[in-house]
Amino acid sequence: MFDATFVRPDLGAFCRLDELGLEVVGQRLEPDRAVLACRVEPGELDRWCRRCGAEGVPRDTVTRRLAHEPFGWRPTTLLVTIRRFRCTGCRHVWRQDTGRAAEPRARLSRRALRWALEAIVCQHLTIARVAEALAVSWDTANNAVLDEGRRMLIGDPNRLDGVRVLGVDEHCVRHEALLFRMEVKDHHRFAVVAVE
């Protein structure tokens, strides 16, 4: 019997923007891509100066463009409006923290990075295909994936815990001898053993 519970449609939840601390405020749908206008969910620390602790006043906004995970084969791009504040004490200027949405200076959202890694490791997509799906350049996609691989996987000292069998999937041995090795028996987790 089908007894699932439905809730109100919610574009932010559907696109998993809530996980990124973003609130969607507009959409522009084109035949070959979608653009979502977002703002950063207000944080408690937004208004307080990082240097002297005094209160800041809103100054202006800046826009950050992030590739997000695609819907089907249609790329989704986020246009994130970020508020900037100026300290009433020392005049220092800062912007809202977008660390939940993306790494500093990253061009891909955290969800997009995750999607790209899974696309390459699990679905055997090429970097070129991933770049197309994210509507970014080959270099942008490639650098993002390599950086994320190093950050998430190489940097995790427990990455091989519970792994009993290591297999090298030749489809995943790519550029610059980056070796994605998948543990295939137990957890279907990623584990990167070597990057050079």
Ligand SMILES: [Zn+2]
């Ligand atoms: Zn200050």
